Amino acid sequence: MVGNIAEAKVPQDFESLRNLIVLRREELPRRLAQVAEFALEQPDKVAFGTVAELAGLAGVQPSTLVRFAQTLGFSGFSDLQEIFRARLRERWPDYSERLSRLEARAQSGGSLALLDGFAEAAVASLARLREDASAADLDKVARILADSRRIGLLGQRRVFAVTSYLAYACAKLGIETQLLDNRGGMLAEEARYLGSDDALLAVSFTPYTPETIEVAAEVAARGVPVVAITDSPFSPLTRSAQAWIEVVECDYGAFRSLSATMTVAIALAVSAAELRRAGKRD
Amino acid sequence: MVGNIAEAKVPQDFESLRNLIVLRREELPRRLAQVAEFALEQPDKVAFGTVAELAGLAGVQPSTLVRFAQTLGFSGFSDLQEIFRARLRERWPDYSERLSRLEARAQSGGSLALLDGFAEAAVASLARLREDASAADLDKVARILADSRRIGLLGQRRVFAVTSYLAYACAKLGIETQLLDNRGGMLAEEARYLGSDDALLAVSFTPYTPETIEVAAEVAARGVPVVAITDSPFSPLTRSAQAWIEVVECDYGAFRSLSATMTVAIALAVSAAELRRAGKRD
DNA sequence: GCGCATTTGGAACAAATTTTCCACCGGATT
DNA sequence: AATCCGGTGGAAAATTTGTTCCAAATGCGC
Known part of the structure; x- marks a missing residue:
């Protein structure tokens, strides 16, 4: 026995x-x-x-x-x-499992359940971000942004929210930006004004918006420093970028969170602003 | 080989x-x-x-x-x-060691410390959201959005990121929207096309952008259902809104998080879409 | 459109690993 | 002192696992 x-x-x-x-x-x-x-x-x-x-x-x-x-x-x-x-x-208690359990609950009910699910996905994304973030990459990107005269902000579709937020934050921080918003389908033309003393911050996630990739490549080929926020080392953006930050967002249902991306974005902007101020003092 | x-x-x-x-x-x-x-x-x-x-x-x-x-x-x-x-x-040296590493890097400054700070603020905002969220309010707002033909999305400056994200998400969900982006300073004119079978979702936080408040009031006066995401019951938006959701974001440094707001927004959009689908089936 | 080289799928094989089994040991009980 | 019984070691059996191999498929250049 x-x-x-x-x-x-x-x-x-x-x-x-x-x-x-x-x-x-x-x-x-x-x-x-x-x-x-x-x-x-x-x-x-x-x-x-x-x-x-x-x-x-x-x-x-x-x-x-x-x-x-x-x-x-x-x-x-x-x-x-x-x-x-x-x-x-399970370094941090198995999020994927919890998410799928939440998903089951959401079927049954109401907008509160949905809110819970999306909030959970956001928290998970943020936790993962803090775990995986590399100081070297962040600093490198911030450095490039700080050294540029003007920053082009490129992000279409889902991540346009990120770039438009950055445009606001940078304005507040006294950083000159150009939001490439593809207004009137003139994305390529908008990007043409970026010179080698400027920089481009490109944001794109799977499935990568082709225009974003093309413009980033074109700009990089012209010798403009390009940095990126993307979701995988295999992202086509990494080919054009001198430095990039990897952000993996968790989905809930058909939608992916944006919280980690927004957080990285704002941290970069503030960090670049601080570097600039420190530089000016010299 | x-x-x-x-x-x-x-x-x-x-x-x-x-x-x-x-x-x-x-x-x-x-x-x-x-x-x-x-x-x-x-x-x-x-x-x-x-x-x-x-x-x-x-x-x-x-x-x-x-x-x-x-x-x-x-x-x-x-x-x-x-x-x-x-x-x-190697990743699990010790739990305590990991904690102290987190502390240490917060002290050390640099962009990682900033990232930590913003992430912390975002997580706090999300936690608060889940505590305080009222199912009744959420459902009421979602209901109004679901019953409208078209949704006007109104949010200026900092929260423009939220409305532009909503415009994307709603498009994906098959909900017709009009993003009131004040292009060419024509905000009031853009809003004029909203009728009583449409709805307006207005987003604004302290310090409230005057144009947002005014347009929301004007639209409400014309008999268009208005719902809002804002940060206080005393917000001027609540006067115009038939239903609203209170979201309190935590700041870090001079910047406030947007995570909770984005999360509420996406939950509302998906919830409204589900209500619509359920309604259509009858 | 044909032939070549490379890539892919799947099954067969070999190695390793886990589990079971049984004989033996040692201490407690009668 | 003999006997019983749980505990133990080791080897054999059974299962799982990693790897190899070959035929079919695919893509490519001519």
């Missing part, structure tokens, strides 16, 4: 697994207790190792590991290991 | 692996490129999954994964995977 029939349920997350192990530590036989200690001391190793490796590290036989898992109520060692792996994977 | 003999060396850490993949993305055949994108988008999954699982997720054959690894210079998929695992292992 393995384990105690009375034990309510097998733990599904690391927290409860840990509690269970601590609780039963006393009553476990010698070798199993040895495994218990090892597991709690080296959870990272447990997540990655094979049974044979871990058995070696813990100083027991492979079969003991399996027995240990079964004593805890798992069907085998693999099931137990999955919990250790999930712990590593 | 797999890969290019000339390629100097196989990457030993995630950073250089990432660079290599980005670099060679262009010249890779279709399926291998597909794997490349998947790998960079879901590095966590790659770290733990088996070849078969990952092949399923990436939408390719198991053999393609192996080929991908070999093309990059690894002997097989397992070698490649080891790098993804190492990344995950």
Whole structure:
């Protein structure tokens, strides 16, 4: 007989697994207790190792590991290991899963549920942004923007909101901008006035708007510094850009959040303004 | 022959692996490129999954994964995977260490610190939104928007980003809109075309843009339903609006976040679209 | 439009890993 | 002191997993 029939349920997350192990530590036989200690001391190793490796590290036989898992109520060692792996994977509590659960709820109801969903997606995007943001990239982009006389702002369709917001913020910050808004279909002409002492900030996400890509490429070819905010290193924008920032937004339903992008945008604008002020003082 | 003999060396850490993949993305055949994108988008999954699982997720054959690894210079998929695992292992130094790193970079200044600050403000705004949002108000506004033939979108200066985003989203959702963008200073004239079977969604925050207030009042006086997103019950917009939603954004430095407002906006648009669809079915 | 080279899918194969099984050990009980 | 019983080690079995191979498909240049 393995384990105690009375034990309510097998733990599904690391927290409860840990509690269970601590609780039963006393009553476990010698070798199993040895495994218990090892597991709690080296959870990272447990997540990655094979049974044979871990058995070696813990100083027991492979079969003991399996027995240990079964004593805890798992069907085998693999099931137990999955919990250790999930712990590593879910650095911040699994957002994709929560989002899909929210999506289910939204079917049933009302605009509040929708709001919840979009808010959740926005928070997730922001969390991911803070986790992944690279200081080097941000500084590089801000530097280029700060050193330019005037900044062209290029973003069509969904991200036009971002560039128009930037146009407002930059105006407030005393940075000269030109919002390339494709008014009258004159995007290419609007971009023509950017010179090599100016800069272009291009924003585009999948599916990339062709005009944005083309104009960015054209401008870059003319020797104007181009920087970008985009969603993947494979984005066609990265070919034209001297520096770029990667922003991955989470979707909810058919719509993607814009919060992380807006946040990056405003941070860049303020950062560039500060660099300018610092530069002027010299 | 797999890969290019000339390629100097196989990457030993995630950073250089990432660079290599980005670099060679262009010249890779279709399926291998597909794997490349998947790998960079879901590095966590790659770290733990088996070849078969990952092949399923990436939408390719198991053999393609192996080929991908070999093309990059690894002997097989397992070698490649080891790098993804190492990344995950090193990523979790400690929880406390990560927190202090966040603190440290806030102190250190630079654009990362700014980004953190703005992200923090955005998250706070979103949290507050979810606390305070009233289902009744949301539903009422959505209802009015759903019942209108066409929606006028009014928002100047800082919140123009919100209305222009709404114009995009509504177009996608099949809702007819008119973006009142004050082009050529013709705001009042643009608004004149809204009739009593249309609706106006006005957005304005302190300090309220006078034109927005005036146009909203004028339109309301003509019997056009007006709804609003604003920041206080005392906002002048609430006088003209049949229903409104209160959104309080947090500032960081001199700039206020827009995340909560954008989130409310998109939720309203989708909600209105759903109500319309439900209505049409009757 | 034809032939070539490259890429792709899928199945077969080999290696590795997990799990099961059983004999043996050691301590407690009668 | 004999016996019983849970615990343990190790090896064998079963399963899973990574890799290789080859035929079909695809794209490309002539």
